[in-house]
Amino acid sequence: QLHLQESGPGLVKPSETLSLTCTVSGGSISSSSYYWGWIRQPPGKGLEWIGSIYYSGSTYYNPSLKSRVTISVDTSKNQFSLKLSSVTAADTAVYYCSRMDVWGKGTTVTVSS
Amino acid sequence: DIVMTQTPLSSPVTLGQPASISCRSSQSLVHSDGNTYLSWLQKRPGQPPRLLIYKISRRFSGVPDRFSGSGAGTDFTLKISRVEAEDVGVYYCMQATQFPQTFGQGTKVEIK
Numbered sequence: 001q002l003h004l005q006e007s008g009p010g011l012v013k014p015s016e017t018l019s020l021t022c023t024v025s026g027g028s029i030s031s032s033s034y035y036w037g038w039i040r041q042p043p044g045k046g047l048e049w050i051g052s053i054y055y056s057g058s059t060y061y062n063p064s065l066k067s068r069v070t071i072s073v074d075t076s077k078n079q080f081s082l083k084l085s086s087v088t089a090a091d092t093a094v095y096y097c098s099r100m101d102v103w104g105k106g107t108t109v110t111v112s113s
Numbered sequence: 114d115i116v117m118t119q120t121p122l123s124s125p126v127t128l129g130q131p132a133s134i135s136c137r138s139s140q141s142l143v144h145s146d147g148n149t150y151l152s153w154l155q156k157r158p159g160q161p162p163r164l165l166i167y168k169i170s171r172r173f174s175g176v177p178d179r180f181s182g183s184g185a186g187t188d189f190t191l192k193i194s195r196v197e198a199e200d201v202g203v204y205y206c207m208q209a210t211q212f213p214q215t216f217g218q219g220t221k222v223e224i225k
Contacts, residue, residue: 037214039162047154047162049214060212061153063114096161100152100209101173103161 002026003062004097004104012111014092016024018084022104023077030055030075037100038071038082040093053080087111115139115208117221121215125225132193134220141169146202150209153182153191156219160196160221165204166191 008020022036029036037052051061053071061069065084073080084091094106116139124134134153142149153166164173166182169189179194193200201224206217 035209040205041156044218046203047156047207047216049216052212052214062213098162101164101167103163105159 002099002102004099004102006095006097006107008107008109010108010110012087012109013113014088014111015086016092016110018082018087018109020082020095020097020109021079022081023079028075028106029073029078029080033061034075034099035038036080037098038095039107040095042090042093042096050082050084050095078087114213115142115211115215116214117206117208117217119204119206119220121125121220122218123221123223125223126193126196127225128198130193132196132200132222134191134204134206134222136184136189136191136217137188138187138208140150142189142208143186146174148210149185151182151184151189152207152209154205154207155202156205162205193222196222 003025005023012018034051037045038050040048042060050069053059055072059071070083089111094108096106097104118137120135120184141142142151151169154162156162165176165180170182181192203219203221206218
């Protein structure tokens with residue numbers, strides 16, 4: 001059974017870079033033609049798609065975040081990662097990694113000094 | 114970007130009664146491959162989103178058959194035939210036909 005698990009710092013300072021990793025277990029990240037994505041939910045708000053990476057490595061980003069986002073994949077570790085630069089308080093959210101049919105539990109990231 | 118608009122935003126329902134949520138997209142969700150990538154997700158407090166329905170009407174594995182999806186083009190509907198206590202949460206439609214993927218605002222289903 002496929003399992004996704006987010007990891008990374010829960011607190012990031014303003015203007016710094018948020019870095020999260022999603023570890024995939026129970027299946028290979030590169031064995032199937034799936035998109036692996038990051039979605040977030042700010043407190044009291046709805047879901048926001050951040051971006052996705054195809055198993056081949058092609059990336060797709062939300063235009064509203066594109067200048068600050070990088071998603072990459074490490075097939076040797078069966079992981080994919082999110083980097084969001086120049087964060088502000090508006091980036092405070094629960095961050096989920098997802099294959100859309102399978103979701104991680106989410107990790108809360110707070111941007112504060 | 115494709116804008117997804119859900120109605121209503123809140124739906125108080127009596128246990129055992131049906132609930133219906135509408136989702137309208139700002140443009141057709143029919144992909145060039147012929148598929149329509151419209152999904153419905155359930156978000157319960159403190160839990161990650163859960164895929165209920167994909168490609169308009171295909172129920173995901175393990176999803177009770179009281180959940181059903183329908184629609185075409187730009188208009189879609191999620192129906193719960195008989196609402197149970199565990200169905201309380203926020204429901205989102207989402208399109209993956211075109212990047213960026215976009216979500217509706219969410220519809221809160223609660224028990225009267």
